[in-house]
Amino acid sequence: MGVLDYIWLGILAVFQGPEIFSVAGFGISVTLVMILSGFLMGILVGATPGLAGPMAMAISLPILISIFGFTPDALLPVMGFLIGVMKGATVGGAVPAILFNTPGTPDAYMTTLDGHPMAKAGQARKALKIAHVSSASGDTFSDVVLILCAPFLAVLVEAYLDLPEKTALLILSLAFIASVIGGSVGKGLISMGLGLFVAYVGTGEDFYPRLSLGTQTLAQGFPVATAILGVLILGEVFKALEDLWWDRRAARPPAELVQSGDQRLHWADIRRIAPYIGRSAVIGTAIGALPGIGSTLAATLGYASGARVHARTRPGERPFGQGAPEGIAATEAANSSVSGANLIPVLSLGIPGNAAAVFLILAAESIGGFNPGPSVFKFTADAVNPELVVAFGLFTAMMLANLLNWTIGGVFMRVAGVMIRIPKHILLPVVLLLTLTAIYVQEARMSAMWFAVGFGVLGYGMRRLGISPLPFVIAFILGGKLEDTARQAFAATGGDVWFLFTSPVAAVFIALAVAVVVLSLRRPLEAKA
Amino acid sequence: MSPRLPSARTNLYLSLGSIGFALVLGLVWAPLDSGTGLIETVRRQVTIGDALAPTLAAGMIGLGGVLVLAQRRAPDPGGLGPANLGFLLRFLAVIAVAFALMRWTGPVAVTLANVAVADDLTYRALRDTAPWKYLGFFAGGSFLIATLISAVEGRPTLRAVLIAAATTLALIAVYDLPFDDLLLPPNGDV
Numbered sequence: 001m002g003v004l005d006y007i008w009l010g011i012l013a014v015f016q017g018p019e020i021f022s023v024a025g026f027g028i029s030v031t032l033v034m035i036l037s038g039f040l041m042g043i044l045v046g047a048t049p050g051l052a053g054p055m056a057m058a059i060s061l062p063i064l065i066s067i068f069g070f071t072p073d074a075l076l077p078v079m080g081f082l083i084g085v086m087k088g089a090t091v092g093g094a095v096p097a098i099l100f101n102t103p104g105t106p107d108a109y110m111t112t113l114d115g116h117p118m119a120k121a122g123q124a125r126k127a128l129k130i131a132h133v134s135s136a137s138g139d140t141f142s143d144v145v146l147i148l149c150a151p152f153l154a155v156l157v158e159a160y161l162d163l164p165e166k167t168a169l170l171i172l173s174l175a176f177i178a179s180v181i182g183g184s185v186g187k188g189l190i191s192m193g194l195g196l197f198v199a200y201v202g203t204g205e206d207f208y209p210r211l212s213l214g215t216q217t218l219a220q221g222f223p224v225a226t227a228i229l230g231v232l233i234l235g236e237v238f239k240a241l242e243d244l245w246w247d248r249r250a251a252r253p254p255a256e257l258v259q260s261g262d263q264r265l266h267w268a269d270i271r272r273i274a275p276y277i278g279r280s281a282v283i284g285t286a287i288g289a290l291p292g293i294g295s296t297l298a299a300t301l302g303y304a305s306g307a308r309v310h311a312r313t314r315p316g317e318r319p320f321g322q323g324a325p326e327g328i329a330a331t332e333a334a335n336s337s338v339s340g341a342n343l344i345p346v347l348s349l350g351i352p353g354n355a356a357a358v359f360l361i362l363a364a365e366s367i368g369g370f371n372p373g374p375s376v377f378k379f380t381a382d383a384v385n386p387e388l389v390v391a392f393g394l395f396t397a398m399m400l401a402n403l404l405n406w407t408i409g410g411v412f413m414r415v416a417g418v419m420i421r422i423p424k425h426i427l428l429p430v431v432l433l434l435t436l437t438a439i440y441v442q443e444a445r446m447s448a449m450w451f452a453v454g455f456g457v458l459g460y461g462m463r464r465l466g467i468s469p470l471p472f473v474i475a476f477i478l479g480g481k482l483e484d485t486a487r488q489a490f491a492a493t494g495g496d497v498w499f500l501f502t503s504p505v506a507a508v509f510i511a512l513a514v515a516v517v518v519l520s521l522r523r524p525l526e527a528k529a
Numbered sequence: 530m531s532p533r534l535p536s537a538r539t540n541l542y543l544s545l546g547s548i549g550f551a552l553v554l555g556l557v558w559a560p561l562d563s564g565t566g567l568i569e570t571v572r573r574q575v576t577i578g579d580a581l582a583p584t585l586a587a588g589m590i591g592l593g594g595v596l597v598l599a600q601r602r603a604p605d606p607g608g609l610g611p612a613n614l615g616f617l618l619r620f621l622a623v624i625a626v627a628f629a630l631m632r633w634t635g636p637v638a639v640t641l642a643n644v645a646v647a648d649d650l651t652y653r654a655l656r657d658t659a660p661w662k663y664l665g666f667f668a669g670g671s672f673l674i675a676t677l678i679s680a681v682e683g684r685p686t687l688r689a690v691l692i693a694a695a696t697t698l699a700l701i702a703v704y705d706l707p708f709d710d711l712l713l714p715p716n717g718d719v
Contacts, residue, residue, distance in 0.1 A: 066708045178593075184603065186596030190547050193589030197554065200586060204579035206564025211583055213562060242616045244681045429677035430696050433670050437700055437713065444717025446632060453624055457617065464609040465543055466536070483582045495575030497568075521596065 001381055009384070010392020013076055014400065031076045034064075035397050038081035039404050040412060042088020046095070047416035049102045050240060050424040053089030054355035055431060057082050058229050061359065062438045065366055072369035075390050079363055080397040086356045087139060087401045090295070090336045091409050094131035096420045098328070099124055107295035107335035110303040114320060114327030121323055125263035125414065130325045131332045132410040133270065134277050138333035140402045141281040142288060142340030146347075147395045149289070153348035154377035161374075163489035164499045168509035170482045171500075173291050173351045175513035178471045179520035180290075187467040189517075194458075195472035198222055199479025205487075222451060224362060225442050227476055229435055230452040231469045232355055235459015237432045242460075244425045273329035276306045280334035287334075288341030291353035291474070295338035302334025303327065340398065346372050347391060351478065358473055536608050540601035547594030555587030623676050631669030632715045638664050656716045663701055666713040670697035 019027035045056040064081060068074030093105030098115030111131060118127035161169065178188035197211075202221030204210040212218040280302030287298040306327065307320040320327040343360070345351040350373030352358045364370045369386065376387045439452045462469045493499040501507045560566065565578035636652040639661065643650055655661040674693035679685040705713050 062711075063703065066711055178589075184597065184600065186544070186593045186598075186600060189589050189593030189596065190543075191593075193551070193586050193591075193593055196586035196589065197583060200583045204564060206579045208564035208579075210563040210579045211558060238617070238620065241620070241677060241681070242613065245616060425681035426678055426692055429674040429693075432677070433673055433696065434700065437666075437670075437704060440714045440717070441704055441711045444712050446628065446715055446718050449628065449714065453621070457621070460617065461609065464613055465539060466608075479582070479586075483577075486582075487577045490577050491574075521600070 001379070001384060003379060006379065006385075006388050007392050009389045010394075011396045013389055013393040014080070014396045017076055018073060031080045031393075031397065032400065034077040034081040035084045035400050036404060038084020038086075039088040039401050039409075040084075042085035042090075043092035043095075043409070043412050043416050044088075044419055045085065046089035046092025046105055047413070048092075048419040048422060048427065049096055050427050051431065052105050052355075053086050054359055055233050055236075055435075056085050056089070057356065057359040058225075058233050059431075059434045059438050060085070061363055061366070062225075062442045064363075066441070068367075070367055072367075072386060072390075074367050075364070075370050076393045076397065078367060079360060079394060080400075082356075082360055082363055083394065083397050084401050084404075086339055086360075087398075087405060088409075090139060090339050091132060091135045091405060091413055092416055092419075093335075094135065094328075094332055095128065095413055095416050098127045098131060099417045100420050102420065107299045107338075108331070109296070110299045110331040111328055113303075114322070114324050114331075117321075117323030118325065118328070122261050123263065123323075126265060126269075127325070127328055128413055129263075129265040129410060130269070130273060130328045132405075132413055133265065134273065134280075134329040134332040135336040136402065136405045136409060137277045138281040138284055138335075138337035139339060139405065140399075142285045142337035143395075143398045143402060144340075145285050145289075146340040146343050146398070150344050150347040151377045151391075153344065154374040155379075157349060157374040158378070161505065162503070163485060163492050164503050164506045165509065167482065167485045167489045168500050168503075168506035168513075169349065170351070170478060170485060172509040172513040172516075173345070173349070174471075174475055174478065174482070176516050177291055177353075177474055179516045181468040181470050183466065185517055185520040187465070188471050188520075191462060191467050191469065191471040192475040195475030196479045196482075198227055198472075199476045200483070203480065217447060222455075223439075223443055223448055224365070224477075226439055226448050226451045227455050228358060228362065228473050229439055230455025231459035231462070231472055232358070233435050234432065234452060234456025235461075235463055235469060237428050237435070238456055238460035239463045240424070241428050241432075244428070269325065273326055276310075276326045276330040277333040279305060279309070280330045280332075281337040284334040284337030285341040288338035288353070289344045291342075291345045291351050295335040295354070298338045299331045299335040303331045306330030347376065347394075348374060350374070350481065352474055355470065355473070358477060361477060537602045539609050540597050544594040544598035544601060547590050547597065551587045551591030551594060555584050555591065559583040559587060619680075623673065623680075627669040627673035627676075628714075629669075630672050631665040632718070633665070634668040635661055635665040635715070636719065653719050656719055662713065662716055663705070665715050666701065667694075667697050669714070670700065 014031045015029055017029040017031045020030040020033050021028055041056060042053055045051045045053060060081065064078045065074070068077050089105060093103060093108035094111045094115065097103040097108040097111040098119050101112050101116040103109045103112055115127045115131065118124065174192055178192040179185045181188055201211045202209040202219050209219040209221070283302045283305060284298040287301065303320070310320055310324065310326055318324045339356065342353045342357055345353050346357045346360065350371070352361050361372055364372055370390045371387065376391050378385050378388065436449050436452065439448050459469050462472070489499050493502070496502060500510050559580045563578070563580035563583070565580065567578050567581045567584060569576050569578040639650055639652040639655060642648065652661065671690070671693040674696055675689045678689035678692065682689065701713065704711050
């Protein structure tokens with residue numbers, strides 16, 4: 001089996017999977033339908049302020065698993081749907097940002113700066129088209145980088161990193177995530193430490209489940225979905241509901257703006273925004289490849305970089321922030337190019353970098369038969385490696401979602417403007433009940449819903465205290481893997497307590513982990529100065 | 530927005546709480562509530578014990594607390610005050626009532642039906658039978674949504690009740706009707 005054979009098998013797995021219906025004698029695979037459904041749902045979710053891609057992924061996951069079961073055949077339809085949601089939400093976030101000055105997703109905030117002034121000037125459709133082209137370009141570029149880089153990185157990791165180095169790499173990743181997310185490395189470390197602590201409750205190698213206080217409830221540990229959905233989704237719902245509670249008013253849908261003039265996107269427009277798209281796509285992809293750094297930072301950096309170049313090279317034209325199409329392009333290309341690159345650490349190292357990646361890992365773990373990480377990319381010659389086929393199936397699904405984005409994404413984006421009319425104070429309680437129901441159907445016990453509410457309170461408290469919940473979630477997912485790898489490395493080195501420092505590569509990783517924490521400590525001091 | 534404590538004081542409480550929790554976890558809870566210690570020797574083989582990982586997690590939390598303490602006056606968007614806690618308590622009370630309705634509406638309805646028709650049915654026997662199996666979820670879910678919408682709007686409205694009922698029915702249609710293996714609350718517990 002060569003590389004091309006695996007790529008071909010991955011493509012076939014998507015197109016020739018279980019058939020859902022046939023058109024003119026041609027069977028349509030269920031995976032294709034799921035990618036399309038996820039993509040359309042993602043646009044709607046992204047266009048709805050208060051909802052986000054991860055929320056839709058969390059709520060739909062138990063339903064998808066119930067439909068498709070726990071067989072390897074379920075992997076591509078379920079993960080294809082989630083990938084569709086991820087990509088659709090990225091595009092959809094720009095819709096309310098442009099039409100109503102309200103970002104659908106946090107990373108679309110910078111889009112409001114130029115998108116809404118364009119809409120107010122009667123150019124809303126054109127602004128949406130610019131956002132769509134920029135977003136689709138950035139996303140496609142990012143996916144190409146992912147497809148080219150992830151397998152090579154995984155092969156390198158497998159070839160050169162042994163157990164101590166892998167342990168050190170996990171420590172470096174966690175240190176990096178704790179340091180760069182949010183404004184305070186101290187709070188990042190607290191979030192990460194709590195995630196590790198929760199992961200270790202009710203687990204361990206000994207017969208006695210540790211940290212269980214002798215109770216049967218804690219002896220089972222915390223269900224993965226309960227902790228993740230509680231902290232990520234319920235925490236956000238609690239906080240948003242409180243903000244509405246204090247405002248004591250429902251978000252009223254703003255009035256629609258009157259549109260006039262030429263709304264078409266000409267080649268001249270595309271040539272004009274292309275350099276901004278290219279620059280932001282590179283920035284977003286580079287940032288996305290680092291675990292933990294989100295699309296909001298990519299959008300900010302892409303916008304800032306574009307604004308600097310624009311002011312220098314086109315001083316006579318409309319500046320950023322006053323309805324410049326280049327501003328929309330710079331933001332949307334940057335935030336969209338994060339999504340593909342964010343899967344580089346997931347697929348090559350098994351380390352999730354953002355909330356969407358967390359749910360992809362959760363889906364893979366729930367269904368089984370696919371363990372994201374370097375072992376996926378074993379190009380076995382004599383026998384088929386099914387995980388590698390799934391990986392190339394996922395790449396195919398991503399490129400198909402891009403194709404959908406280029407062809408029907410723009411039309412659907414314009415339709416999705418209606419989602420802003422759903423008041424947030426009605427939407428949030430519905431999301432709360434949806435999430436609690438999703439947890440119950442997975443765990444089938446009321447205590448799981450109470451655990452989720454408890455983690456929701458934790459997530460709420462974190463948000464109120466300025467602590468990002470993402471290090472918690474990522475540490476919770478990686479906690480078991482970190483301990484297992486460390487145990488194996490410790491055993492393999494004959495019980496050497498210095499196993500993280502005896503190998504040069506591992507020592508460098510640990511030094512980098514310390515350096516990233518120390519360097520991050522300087523940020524608040526600089527900001528204070 | 531809600532009234533909050535100054536972020537420096539909130540950070541002080543956060544750091545002291547984190548350090549305190551880390552000390553309890555690392556020095557008391559992890560060593561006393563784990564089957565094995567930090568490092569174990571079994572048949573002359575040295576292995577990592579179960580207490581090591583939670584102790585290191587405690588170390589992370591404690592280090593984070595110390596760093597927050599050192600930088601507590603740094604610019605910070607966070608803030609948590611008594612008003613927030615008051616909201617949270619009211620919010621949790623609504624959730625508790627909703628969960629109680631989910632758990633007990635069905636069994637109470639069956640008991641009342643038994644009294645009315647002099648029968649000897651149990652909710653457990655009926656938990657896979659409509660409409661009994663939906664009663665708890667419908668009552669608790671509708672209460673949760675209607676109360677939260679009404680709380681934000683400042684008064685109870687018929688619209689909130691109708692939206693809540695329609696949403697709960699839609700969830701029943703999505704989760705229960707197509708799937709035999711999925712259980713709505715509380716049917717997995719009773």
